[in-house]
Amino acid sequence: MVDHASAVAHAHDPNIGTTGLDNRKVGMWAFLGSDCMFFGSLIGTYLAYKGKSISGPLPHQVFDIPLTSYSAALLLASSLTMVLALAALQESRVKKAAGWLFVTAMLGLHFVLNQVYEFTTFALHHGLKLSTSLFGSTFFVLTGFHGAHVTGGVIWLLILVMLALRGKIDARDYTKVEIAGLYWHFVDIVWIAIFTVIYLIP
Amino acid sequence: MTTPRPTPPRLRRRFDWSLACLLGAVLLLACSCSAVGWNWDTPMTTVIPKSDFGMLIHDIFMLISWWTLGIFLAVETVLVWVCWRYRDRAGAPIPKQIHGHTTLEVGWTIAFAVILLVFAIPTIRVIFKTQEAPAATALRVDVLGHQWWWEFRYPQFKITTANELHLPKGQTATFLLNAPDVIHSFWMPQLGGKRDVVPRRVNHLTLTPQVAGEYPGQCAEYCGVSHANMRFRVYVHEPADFEKWVKQQQAPPVESPDPLAQQGKTIFSSSACVGCHTISGISAGHIGPDLTHFASRTRFAGALIDTTPDNVAKWIENPDHMKPGALMPNLGMTPEQSKAITAYLLSLK
Amino acid sequence: MATQAAFMHGSKAETETFWGTVWSWLTTVDHKRIGILYGTSAFIFFLVGGIEALIMRLQLARPDNTLVGPERFNELFTMHGTTMIFLAVMPLSAAFFNYMIPLMIGARDVAFPRLNALSYWIFLSGALFLNSSWLFGMAPDGGWFGYANLTTTQFSPRHTIDFWMLGLQILGLSSMLAGFNFLVTIINMRAPGMTLMRMPVFVWMSFVTQFLIVLAFPAITVALILLMFDRFFGTLFYEPAAGGDPLLWQHLFWIFGHPEVYILILPAMGIVSEVLPTFARKPLFGAPVVIYSGIMIGFFGFGVWSHHMFSVGMGPVADAAFSISTMLIAVPTGVKILNWIGTLWGGSIRFKAPLYFSLGFIAMFTMGGLSGVMHASPPVDLQQTDSYFVVAHFHYVLFGGSIFGLFSGIYYWWPKITGKMLDDTLGRWHFWTMLIGFNMTFFPMHYLGLIGMPRRIYTYAPDLGWNHWNLISTIGSFLIGVSLLFFIVNVFRTRRSGAVAGNDPWDARTLEWSIPSPPPVYNFARIPQVHDRDDFWLQKYGDGHGGAPRPKPAPVTAAEIAAIHMPDTSFWPLLLALALAVMVSGLMISMVQVVIGGLLTLWLMYKFAMELHRPAAGHGH
């Protein structure tokens, strides 16, 4: 339990609560918990409708597992670069941190581009659109919202890079970068789930 | 030990009996009204069941009702008594600061659990009993809920009718429910619980009517503009009368020689009506109710309107006027034309 | 960072001119002012929803009535339900979260003051957006739970459903942002010494409510997004012809919907748990148990949703499972009821207006809960679902529960918020007329439901035996209206000539009463050190077991006050909310507007984030 002194010690920093935790971090975790329910509902919908389409094409006819595995690898790699960026920042090596953040953003961007490519091939070569079948609707909406999350993350990361290069971010802003990281990793684990449940499981 | 310390006068307030009496008076008034209006035996009552299904439900309903009524009275009397007993008195000391009583609290937690078990056991039994697969001998009726009218088909007899459902007393009937448009709900209050009528699903409802009579029914799931007008009638017949009804429905409609009716027939068969309505031998439309034996039905348009000549005529001239939102278009029939058609339709016994 | 001087300036000089005042409210980030904003807006929407109800009651006063046609009636009950739940009860609770939580946990503000302002402005824009539909003659008409597939373009081609679907998404966003904010506030901003178990029960119930909000709203958000894609982008989620199942909507909606009803009741339960001890002058009986049962209710709340779907034909196994889980919820709730009675037991009860409303809550909510337990038995529910029996059930819990509870809170905390006492006599008249009117209106609905009156019908035949009690119900609803006039009069009279309250008018028990009424901008000149749930009471009287009252803390020095930092006002929240509204409404107008609004929103989010880039932290180092 916090003694009065430590409360006073933190009193000047509005972000640190009486538990000594950072508000923004607690808030981010709360948000991620809530986002679990969001993707939970979407995945639940996908699974509820799995195999209920009354017209093709079917998942195994359109999925390009190698490509998707590559995308999955990209996101995993980006998670690594993200923590490396944090580690660098903790040692106040801002330029290095900025570098890793940029790499992370680029990996994310690559993922998004892969998805754009995937969607277009589905639409053009396999004639699978939002309005084609339940599979089309559920698949595009689920993966699309994940893609939107990634895109948002990329923008966020790039802004951080910009700030870092302008010298507006240093070790004191660790938490700012850390919560961006939490968000980024979450997007990654959502993909881990989607990759297995939607793409791999027949 | 508590330090005697009266409440500051500004904070003191006694329970005000004057207003409490006012409340009492009003409740008394309400009860006296109830003498006028407290009648359970109404056309759509759910508490005087006329089928096995209804009775199973009713038993549980009464069980839970009595228990909850008891609990309710207990809670309210204790509440009122406590308020009276422990009202603030002049110069009263600060009451003893009690923080709780574990055994008590555990006690009533368990008590509640037990009471709920009393509800749960018969509930579960009836859930499974009422959803068993129907006997092979059961009379099958296919029920289609349309916006905003009911279609009834008897596959065994090749009969199709609308808004008026006929059942034999004492024979199990199993309803296969399906909706071509939106969700509706099939409810015959006196014969038991409702079951939703859902697009792309075939729901089942099985029951055995046990008292002959005429019972109103209602669509019980909000389904758009005329949801309130999506009613129907159930006729539970003695088996013999049911036979008669079946025969009469299976017979081809009798043509009346009346020239007006004949004129109506030609108008009908030469206008859009045929696109939506079936009259065996004349047309095969499926958007609207089957009119083959229209005259045999006492009410039409979702059992909303009595089948009288000028009602029917008015309907044909402007359906929406008699039933808001009705999906039958206004075909601009002149009064003469509609009179003729009416004469024809009312000849279709 | 504003220093003491700065916000003295903020609250004095600026507010001297009229526009200064307006501006200071538009840009405020003070949790107390935001609380007042929430409260007033919510009450206005309560009146709107109530007037909608009164029109419905007039239409139903006699059979074959033609006051309003079916289309209008469908709009009325849809908007009445939506308004009362999302625009009246939820924001009214939010008003208390905002104003009271920081005061009760001994904090100077919520964790994210600007986010808090943002939540309010988003709420307001969503509420106005939803109600603007009346102006276009396109008020939503799909019922408050808008069952698919009636809501798809095929069956609702007009914009009515779009207003509803987009409005609810905006409101959901607002509630979730507020939810995160209060979660963090409660977890992280408690005064030193206030362990979770020493937290006032109102804060506890709010805490559970916030969890329910942030976990339940995603479900309806998804449901609405799927509907939105169906309506705008041709997906097939609720399209039977393509294999879609309308029941998907029902599941997603009620996965949200049932937790939602506990979102509506738990804050009221919290209020009652504060009011009873104060007026019985006794600690809450078995407070830990009350808290745990609150958590239980919240947790079970996620496992009972299909009890709204007993008639859709889920099959006996699902029916049985959801029936049992639903009945389970009655246990923790019952425990609360008896613990409240236990609190009164042996007390010395002072009958002031706030207490009356709390007693009304216990009496009426019990009734509603018990009819809920009847619904929990699927066979019984097959007769009652979609009949007026359900309407009776949920008004007993929502009005008899939430509204009575919230009014109890209004009378209880009004002196703290305004510094003046609401008149107690008028308050009692308000209570008794409301109690009588309420029972006149809704008790007959049990009977009407049992004799077969379905809900959501704009008219009924005269020969069904419903006429008499429908008339009584209508009269009752106007009596409720009159009772609310008592309240409105009371408010204005108090503004003019209300007795000055002082810090602690009720001789109460919790921290908020230890500071002036209304509280200063910084709430607590010195962050208190907490030793007990009823900390303030102990300061006054000791623990009642001979323990002496605690010595008064040393008076606060001017230096201490000068050292307090309070956040600056900000106009980004308001702008951001506006941009969001522009974007969303664009979906009904043109994609161009959506894009513009979207970019605007992004840019404003950036400004919002950068406004406080490296705040006090920077100063410190």
Next chain:
Amino acid sequence: MADHHAVASAPHGGGGGHATVRTYINVAIALAIITAVEVATLYIPGIPSTVLVLSLLAMSAIKFFLVVGFFMHLKYDHPVMRALFVGPLIIAIAIILAVMALFSAFVLLPRVVL
């Protein structure tokens, strides 16, 4: 929920101190390997589908918790954070399963016929 008032080690609550770059690299390698195995299993003929599904789920679960535990520091972080995330996660999974059960119970929706 229990009560936690431990003052966090790092002043800015960034409990990152425990995991080193080494650990990160190792975790990443582990993730890469598991993913490879996952994809590989697809191309191995003749695995009974239940086995396949279960093993895939197991593997992705491991990946999931590796990322959450190490990259997101949840393993080292304050219990409040764990509660905030794991609690909802459990509810979400439970609801997904319930919804699936309720929907596969729908006998009448036609299976794909092609």
